[in-house]
Each structure stands twice: as structure tokens, then as C-alpha cells.
Amino acid sequence: MSMENSTEIVSFVLAMYGNMGQLKYLYFTLALLFYVSVILANTVLIIIIYLDRNLHEPMYLFLFSLFVNEIYGSTSMLPCLMVHILSEAHDISAFYCFLQIFNIHSYVGVEFGTLTMMAYDRYVCICKPLHYNAIMTKRKVQVVILVIWIVSFVEVGVLLYFTIRMKRCRTVINKVFCTHHLVVELSCSPDRTVSLVHDLVFGLIMTVVGPVSYITYSYIQILRVCLKGSKETKMKALDTCTPHLVSIISVVFASFYILISQRFKSVPYPLCVALSMYVVTIQPLLNPVMYGLKLSKIRHACKNLLILKTSQLYIFMEYFNSTL
Numbered sequence: 001m002s003m004e005n006s007t008e009i010v011s012f013v014l015a016m017y018g019n020m021g022q023l024k025y026l027y028f029t030l031a032l033l034f035y036v037s038v039i040l041a042n043t044v045l046i047i048i049i050y051l052d053r054n055l056h057e058p059m060y061l062f063l064f065s066l067f068v069n070e071i072y073g074s075t076s077m078l079p080c081l082m083v084h085i086l087s088e089a090h091d092i093s094a095f096y097c098f099l100q101i102f103n104i105h106s107y108v109g110v111e112f113g114t115l116t117m118m119a120y121d122r123y124v125c126i127c128k129p130l131h132y133n134a135i136m137t138k139r140k141v142q143v144v145i146l147v148i149w150i151v152s153f154v155e156v157g158v159l160l161y162f163t164i165r166m167k168r169c170r171t172v173i174n175k176v177f178c179t180h181h182l183v184v185e186l187s188c189s190p191d192r193t194v195s196l197v198h199d200l201v202f203g204l205i206m207t208v209v210g211p212v213s214y215i216t217y218s219y220i221q222i223l224r225v226c227l228k229g230s231k232e233t234k235m236k237a238l239d240t241c242t243p244h245l246v247s248i249i250s251v252v253f254a255s256f257y258i259l260i261s262q263r264f265k266s267v268p269y270p271l272c273v274a275l276s277m278y279v280v281t282i283q284p285l286l287n288p289v290m291y292g293l294k295l296s297k298i299r300h301a302c303k304n305l306l307i308l309k310t311s312q313l314y315i316f317m318e319y320f321n322s323t324l
Contacts, residue, residue, distance in 0.1 A: 076103030
């Protein structure tokens with residue numbers, strides 16, 4: 001078969017799975033546990049925010065979007081990962097490969113966009129409390145969230161449009177999932193302009209450097225206010241900003257690792273596999289755990305919902321027993 005035209009390549013080979021032997025069942029179980037945990041943790045918090053009207057505030061609307069994105073991101077990777085762990089062949093069709101690239105890259109874009117707006121929300125809340133209700137209205141937040149998702153989808157869609165049209169002469173991807181950079185490396189042409197533009201403009205400047213620069217500026221302003229403010233202001237900032245900072249540090253670490261590892265191949269195999277999946281395995285589980293445990297309003301809403309459901313179950317059981 002001729003490899004001169006990219007349309008003739010209907011599948012790729014994910015070469016990093018290797019021969020796992022009987023350990024594949026252990027890896028499959030771990031992946032399944034991670035996926036179920038991500039779905040349950042994020043779904044519970046999504047339901048709580050949706051049902052509790054006290055949480056229909058800008059910060060929790062951003063969290064709602066963030067938790068939806070965690071499910072979206074983990075679903076783009078883990079089901080496919082579990083299938084390949086148990087499979088003897090590690091082929092993936094070109095369609096699903098490009099779909100996975102679209103999902104993972106848009107997930108990262110939405111993640112950074114949402115965390116950036118959450119930093120702005122904290123900045124306005126702590127540094128300009130008197131203007132908070134006028135600036136951060138529910139309607140504005142909903143529009144911003146929609147724009148974040150649309151912009152991320154459009155950016156990745158435009159990038160993939162040019163990548164799909166490239167001619168490819170090779171089919172082996174040295175990863176456990178599809179990434180844009182490695183698919184571009186399969187091109188017949190020595191020209192790597194598309195890959196460099198993606199890594200520099202989308203991967204580094206727009207997705208990482210821009211948001212991180214603004215988040216850093218926001219926290220410098222917040223720190224200034226906290227140093228001059230009361231103990232109550234400091235505690236409020238600590239309560240709401242700590243999980244956000246942890247989330248930012250985590251996703252920045254994962255993103256920089258992915259960008260660097262694509263260029264340098266000296267990372268040991270097991271560590272390389274684990275870290276390459278970090279952003280769509282650990283991050284989607286870290287956020288709901290951090291925000292669920294740290295934010296008092298979410299803890300109280302969880303407690304109230306649990307008490308309500310327990311009471312309803314008790315009333316139902318009492319009614320059921322009385323009818324017997």
C-alpha cells in the first residue's frame with residue numbers, strides 16, 4: 001500500500017503499551033478505579049451545585065464548569081486506555097486518534113481558561129469587594145464560561161484541520177494516547193511549522209504562559225490586600241484560594257512536562273507513561289477532592305443533602321413498614 005497520501009492511513013499504532021503480561025489486569029483495574037472515582041466525585045459536586053441555590057454564585061458556577069470539564073477530560077483518555085490495556089493489538093483508527101487529540105487539547109484549554117477566570121473572580125472578591133456584585137453577575141459568568149468552551153473548541157478545531165490535511169508516511173506513535181505533536185512527526189514532509197506553531201502559540205503562550213501570567217498578577221494583588229487586611233480577610237483568602245493554587249500548580253506542572261517530554265526522550269519508560277497521563281487522571285480527581293474538602297459552603301451543602309436524603313429514606317421506610 002502506498003503511504004504517500006494521508007487519506008490511505010486509516011489507523012495508527014500506539015507503541016508505548018509494550019508487553020504487560022498478567023500485569024495488564026492490575027493496570028486495567030487501577031485505570032477503572034481512577035475513572036469511576038473521577039466520575040463519581042465530579043458528578044456528586046455537579047449535582048450539589050445544581051440543586052443548592054446558595055451555590056449559584058460566580059465562583060461555584062466556574063467550579064460547575066470545571067467539574068464538567070474533568071469528566072470530559074478523563075473520558076477522552078481512560079476508556080480508550082482500558083481497552084488498549086486488555087487488547088493484544090494497540091491500533092487506533094485515524095478518526096478516533098484525531099478525536100482524542102481534539103478532546104485532550106480542548107480539555108486543557110478549558111481547564112486553563114476556567115482557572116484563569118476563577119483567579120479573576122478571587123481578585124475582584126478580595127481586592128474590590130464593594131464592586132463584586134456589579135462586576136461578577138450570574139449572567140456575565142455564564143457567558144464567559146460559554147466563551148471559554150467555544151474558544152477552546154475552535155482553536156483546537158482549526159489546528160486539527162491543518163494537521164489532518166498533512167501527508168503521513170509513518171503510523172507508529174510512541175505514546176499510550178494520541179498527541180498532536182507526535183502525529184505531526186509522522187508527516188512525510190520535513191517541514192515542522194505546524195508543530196512549532198502549535199507548541200509555541202497554542203501550547204505555550206495561549207494555553208500556559210498567558211493564563212499563568214495573569215493568575216500570578218491576580219495573586220500578587222490579593223497578597224498585597226491580605227498583608228494590609230484583617231485576620232478575617234486573610235482567612236477568607238486562604239479558604240478560597242488554597243485549592244485554586246494547588247489546582248493551578250498541578251495543571252501547570254503537567255502541561256510543562258508534556259511540552260518538554262515531546263522534545264526530550266530521556267525520561268524513564270514507567271515515569272514517562274505515568275506523567276504523560278497525569279493531566280487527565282490525577283487532575284480530574286484532585287480538583288473535586290480539593291474543592292470538596294476545603295470550601296466550607298460545599299461541605300455544608302454535601303452535609304445538608306446527605307441529611308435530607310437520609311430523612312427521606314427514613315420516612316419512606318416508616319411509611320412502608322406501616323403499610324405492611
